[in-house]
Amino acid sequence: MRLTSPSVSISLELLTRCAVKHGRRQATVSPLRKQRDFDRKESTRQELLDAAIDVFCDKGYHFSLISDIVTKAGVGQGTFYRHFKSKRDLIDSIMDEFGRMMLGQFDFMTVHLPANADEYREASKNAIQAMATLLEKNRKLALLLLREAPTVDRDFEQRVNELYNQFAGLAAFYLDYAVDRGFARPCNTTMVAQAIVGMGLRHINLWLHDETNRTDIHELINELVDFAFLGFGA
Structure with a gap:
């Protein structure tokens, strides 16, 4: 012891x-x-x-x-x-964050699907307005990706195209929903969705490059949504 x-x-x-x-x-x-x-x-x-x-x-x-x-x-x-591993890894990270921010603007609309055509139009305008606000807040970032994406390399350009396809996929999902509920005419929703994304990208490009701020973003959103719903018909 x-x-x-x-x-x-x-x-x-x-x-x-x-x-x-x-x-x-x-x-x-x-x-x-x-x-x-x-x-x-x-x-x-x-x-x-x-x-x-x-x-x-x-x-x-x-x-x-x-x-x-x-x-x-x-x-x-x-x-x-x-x-970051490299400069390329860095711009990949920039692209990832931009994509998450943009796609996230449609989360509410995806969870709370509209019950009728009026709600559908209003939800579409709200989602696009939220996206426009985000783009305005991150104007330099948006311009960077629009301008530089095709020049980095083919893989990066493909990543950008995949992001556009994700937007088109969302648009097709909403169109299918509207057609099924009877407040949108039957159509090739995949083709129409790609057309909507292309039209939107062109207007976004023009708006972001408009340093004189002559573009009324609210008018632009209303015209885009009304065109998507009403077309050229009187």
């Missing part, structure tokens, strides 16, 4: 209490520290994305260097490579 002096026992007890207390403190602080580290990492990543959008818009994708981007963001190149 090992004998332990009172002083040693007290010391061991204090050490045990400190260890338990320290462990509890770590259990409380550690998640907070992890969250702060995560927030800091995400903030730096977003700063790099924002800097890249500015640099790509000013110089074009192919003439932009990683050194230009990190200088704009105020970070080192090592920080860049902790977030």
Whole structure:
């Protein structure tokens, strides 16, 4: 049997209490520290994305260097490579975020499908208005992708086309729903959906390049939706 002096026992007890207390403190602080580290990492990543959008818009994708981007963001190149593998990986991330933002504007309409033609038209206008607001807020990003997408490489151009096809798929889904409910005429919904997306892209391009702000976006949305519902008929 090992004998332990009172002083040693007290010391061991204090050490045990400190260890338990320290462990509890770590259990409380550690998640907070992890969250702060995560927030800091995400903030730096977003700063790099924002800097890249500015640099790509000013110089074009192919003439932009990683050194230009990190200088704009105020970070080192090592920080860049902790977030992105390459310049191409960076513009892929920009494209991914843009696609999620744009498609997300139709989530409400998808969940709360309209019950009649009037609700359908109103829901369409609301969704397009939300998308227009998002485009206006991210004008440089939208212009960047419209201008640079065909020049990056064929794979990236294909990714952009896939995004357009997702919009066309959504439009076809809503058209099928309207036809099934009887408040849209029977038609080739796949073909009409592609036509609607093409028409929308052309008007978006014109609107985003209109630096004089002569285009009334509300009038444009009303005309597009009315044309989609009424066509040329009087």
